[in-house]
Amino acid sequence: MNLSIVIPLLNEEESLKELHDWIVRVMRSNHFLYEILFIDDGSTDTSWQVIEQLSRTNENVKGIRFLRNFGKSQALHAGFDTAQGDVIITMDADLQDNPEEIPGLYELITKENYDLVSGWKKKRYDSLISKNLPSKLFNWAARRTSGVKLHDFNCGLKAYKKDVVKNIEVSGEMHRYIPVLAKNAGYKNIAEKVVQHQARKYGKTKFGMSRFINGFLDLITIWFVSKFGKRPMHLFGAMGVLMFLIGLGFALYLGIDKLFIDPTGRLITDRPQFYIALTAMLIGSQMFLAGFLGEMIIRSRKNEARYTISEKLNESAQREPQSL
Ligand code: UDP
Numbered sequence: 001m002n003l004s005i006v007i008p009l010l011n012e013e014e015s016l017k018e019l020h021d022w023i024v025r026v027m028r029s030n031h032f033l034y035e036i037l038f039i040d041d042g043s044t045d046t047s048w049q050v051i052e053q054l055s056r057t058n059e060n061v062k063g064i065r066f067l068r069n070f071g072k073s074q075a076l077h078a079g080f081d082t083a084q085g086d087v088i089i090t091m092d093a094d095l096q097d098n099p100e101e102i103p104g105l106y107e108l109i110t111k112e113n114y115d116l117v118s119g120w121k122k123k124r125y126d127s128l129i130s131k132n133l134p135s136k137l138f139n140w141a142a143r144r145t146s147g148v149k150l151h152d153f154n155c156g157l158k159a160y161k162k163d164v165v166k167n168i169e170v171s172g173e174m175h176r177y178i179p180v181l182a183k184n185a186g187y188k189n190i191a192e193k194v195v196q197h198q199a200r201k202y203g204k205t206k207f208g209m210s211r212f213i214n215g216f217l218d219l220i221t222i223w224f225v226s227k228f229g230k231r232p233m234h235l236f237g238a239m240g241v242l243m244f245l246i247g248l249g250f251a252l253y254l255g256i257d258k259l260f261i262d263p264t265g266r267l268i269t270d271r272p273q274f275y276i277a278l279t280a281m282l283i284g285s286q287m288f289l290a291g292f293l294g295e296m297i298i299r300s301r302k303n304e305a306r307y308t309i310s311e312k313l314n315e316s317a318q319r320e321p322q323s324l
């Protein structure tokens with residue numbers, strides 16, 4: 001199979017048929033062997049019925065339905081787990097991403113040997129204030145902290161080599177930073193391609209202003225995790241030991257002073273150095289402990305899914321449904 005088109009969706013009933021027909025047109029004219037994987041992220045409208053209908057007429061349509069809304073990242077995660085194509089394309093279900101871009105992206109992965117090609121909505125059709133400006137700032141911060149030179153991290157339209165999606169874990173709301181995850185996993189050939197972008201035709205955006213707060217928190221997390229996630233002891237251990245030594249220094253000074261230099265002077269507990277020594281040693285040992293616990297957790301952690309699948313279409317179950 002050449003291509004898996006992974007489409008996460010939440011309440012997009014009006015767009016699905018149109019999107020499906022358009023993708024199929026593109027697939028046919030390029031003679032691709034393909035699958036379209038719809039991941040229904042807990043829609044409360046008739047989206048799933050539309051997908052069922054589509055899967056009846058087109059055996060290349062597969063569907064995964066979540067029991068409730070788990071978020072776009074988890075939907076992508078489920079899609080990546082199931083996808084079988086050599087190249088995986090992700091796109092939004094709202095017709096903002098143009099299926100005509102798929103052959104071009106496919107070529108870049110197969111011919112130019114890129115690991116990941118991210119779409120770049122150079123000309124956007126979203127509102128200026130609520131999206132364009134914050135997203136510029138956001139992309140700038142992501143570029144600075146990650147070193148991945150992309151203009152548009154959050155573009156839904158991306159193409160991946162199969163290996164890449166099988167080796168990254170899209171947790172939390174990390175769908176915004178998949179290129180960073182890929183880079184952290186060791187994939188270096190990351191490129192971007194200017195893609196067409198349309199205004200949303202039906203429905204409305206599923207992410208409000210909270211996207212920016214969450215986005216920045218996720219950015220801090222990913223920066224932190226990529227730097228120290230695999231070796232928490234190097235950060236917490238070092239800081240903890242340093243703090244502890246500072247505290248110990250003050251404690252020794254107080255002790256020596258009291259015992260040998262000025263035994264009749266002020267009580268140790270009346271001196272400010274005492275409190276510095278106390279807090280520094282306490283914080284130091286706490287930090288050391290945090291680093292140690294972090295190391296223990298890393299050693300015992302298994303990769304767990306954080307979603308629950310309720311149904312699958314045209315798909316032999318690869319993973320047993322898991323409860324939380
Ligand atoms: N989406 C999803 N789960 C969610 C929120 C969104 O699967 O919890 C899907 C949504 O249906 C769409 C894609 O993610 O296919 C992008 O969402 P949206 O168009 O609302 O985001 P925007 O284009 O405004 O960034």
Ligand code: MG
Nearest residue numbers: 092094096200
């Ligand atoms: Mg959209």
